[in-house]
Amino acid sequence: MLNLNQLGIQEKELLLSRIPKYVDPQKVHFKINAFFVHRNCTVFEECYREKMVSYYPMLPLLEKQVEFAEADYILYCHRYACCHDMSDIVLKELAAIDQHRKPGAEIIVVGKAANVEQLLNGSIKNISFYMSHFTEKLGKRFQVSIKENYFVWDDEYNWLAIWPVDGCLQKCKFCRRSYMEIPFESLSLDIVKQNLDFIKESNPERLHNISLRAENLTEYGIDIYGRPMLHKLLDLLQSYEEIHSINIPIGLCIGEINSDILDALCRCSKLSEISLNLEAGTNRLLDLIGKPHHVEDAINVYDKLRSSNPNLYISSVFMLGLPTEGIEDIFELAKLIGICQPDHLRCNYYICAPKHPLAKLPQINKQVREYHLKILLKQLKSTLNRRCTIEYPSISKKSRKFQRKMNILEEINKYSPLPHHLRSNAVYIP
Numbered sequence: 001m002l003n004l005n006q007l008g009i010q011e012k013e014l015l016l017s018r019i020p021k022y023v024d025p026q027k028v029h030f031k032i033n034a035f036f037v038h039r040n041c042t043v044f045e046e047c048y049r050e051k052m053v054s055y056y057p058m059l060p061l062l063e064k065q066v067e068f069a070e071a072d073y074i075l076y077c078h079r080y081a082c083c084h085d086m087s088d089i090v091l092k093e094l095a096a097i098d099q100h101r102k103p104g105a106e107i108i109v110v111g112k113a114a115n116v117e118q119l120l121n122g123s124i125k126n127i128s129f130y131m132s133h134f135t136e137k138l139g140k141r142f143q144v145s146i147k148e149n150y151f152v153w154d155d156e157y158n159w160l161a162i163w164p165v166d167g168c169l170q171k172c173k174f175c176r177r178s179y180m181e182i183p184f185e186s187l188s189l190d191i192v193k194q195n196l197d198f199i200k201e202s203n204p205e206r207l208h209n210i211s212l213r214a215e216n217l218t219e220y221g222i223d224i225y226g227r228p229m230l231h232k233l234l235d236l237l238q239s240y241e242e243i244h245s246i247n248i249p250i251g252l253c254i255g256e257i258n259s260d261i262l263d264a265l266c267r268c269s270k271l272s273e274i275s276l277n278l279e280a281g282t283n284r285l286l287d288l289i290g291k292p293h294h295v296e297d298a299i300n301v302y303d304k305l306r307s308s309n310p311n312l313y314i315s316s317v318f319m320l321g322l323p324t325e326g327i328e329d330i331f332e333l334a335k336l337i338g339i340c341q342p343d344h345l346r347c348n349y350y351i352c353a354p355k356h357p358l359a360k361l362p363q364i365n366k367q368v369r370e371y372h373l374k375i376l377l378k379q380l381k382s383t384l385n386r387r388c389t390i391e392y393p394s395i396s397k398k399s400r401k402f403q404r405k406m407n408i409l410e411e412i413n414k415y416s417p418l419p420h421h422l423r424s425n426a427v428y429i430p
């Protein structure tokens with residue numbers, strides 16, 4: 001059986017590519033086919049967390065697989081939803097597996113794809129759903145010593161990735177969380193300390209750079225301590241001499257940064273990089289999309305962090321094309337970005353999934369969305385005085401033509417909302 005303890009990610013990737021896909025069914029105890037786990041984790045890139053925390057530790061189980069037609073167990077995973085809702089794909093694939101599997105073979109759906117259980121409503125028989133801790137559950141089921149690993153040395157990025165909490169208690173109206181279940185669970189501070197101590201003893205150099213990750217880090221500890229404990233976690237990390245730098249690359253929820261957390265972020269001298277997502281530039285839009293912060297909160301957090309740690313690299317994400325978005329929201333967003341002065345900005349277009357609460361509102365059309373992007377980029381030229389890299393979606397040719405017309409309009413009607421007929425069927429909510 002594979003021993004993964006000392007291997008880095010590159011070695012695991014290599015191993016994965018070398019695992020013989022299928023073995024002689026006579027030579028294995030349990031006849032597993034994990035084609036869908038392979039395909040969804042490696043070809044279509046499951047999320048970093050799923051890969052590091054659950055998938056690589058599963059490698060010993062995947063070492064011996066039989067062909068689909070021979071399998072008594074078929075493992076299935078899918079990211080299910082990211083920006084797009086992909087539940088239709090999951091339903092189709094499961095229907096096909098159901099139709100072609102060997103009589104009596106069991107389908108085991110692991111991870112986020114287990115959300116499909118409600119949609120299937122019992123229509124597929126002999127199927128199990130392992131939403132969380134699926135590596136551990138599979139290990140127990142097949143008596144292989146495997147379980148999730150929340151402290152992963154990544155030799156590609158040269159950091160120790162730590163996932164102290166999974167899940168999110170918010171339900172922002174543009175997020176998959178508004179219709180997907182992912183159980184909320186934190187690791188206790190004691191467990192974090194035990195793991196850090198173990199690494200300190202065995203491989204102290206692996207502590208030098210920490211990547212602290214979670215979909216919603218600001219809620220760390222609520223399930224165990226009854227209140228957020230990110231400040232205690234930061235203090236714990238700060239206390240290790242071996243730790244030189246800490247990055248927090250997944251956007252913290254600004255509305256959940258309380259004074260304890262903000263103070264801890266400010267005093268954490270090892271914090272080198274943080275992501276704080278502004279999302280939108282007006283309180284009207286922030287309320288509409290269900291973000292728990294207002295622009296004033298964002299300004300306060302940016303300001304305090306900048307004053308306490310001037311070298312901190314701050315990245316931010318915002319969305320364009322939100323329902324009811326008007327040109328004045330774009331000017332306000334540019335103003336907000338100008339005040340906050342992030343070092344890196346990423347613009348995402350809002351992608352409407354029918355299950356989002358926002359789907360009930362009138363949507364902005366593609367051309368107006370691209371026009372908003374162009375106006376914003378123009379505005380940012382004059383509002384950003386810090387060196388800032390900006391990632392944004394490409395602008396289509398068709399829309400460039402449209403933009404020329406819009407530029408003329410813009411000149412005529414500078415700071416006022418777009419004419420109504422150009423806003424598709426968007427309306428303002430007072």
Ligand code: SF4
Nearest residue numbers: 168170171172175177
């Ligand atoms: S806080 Fe983040 S993860 Fe949670 S619902 Fe909002 S956008 Fe989604």
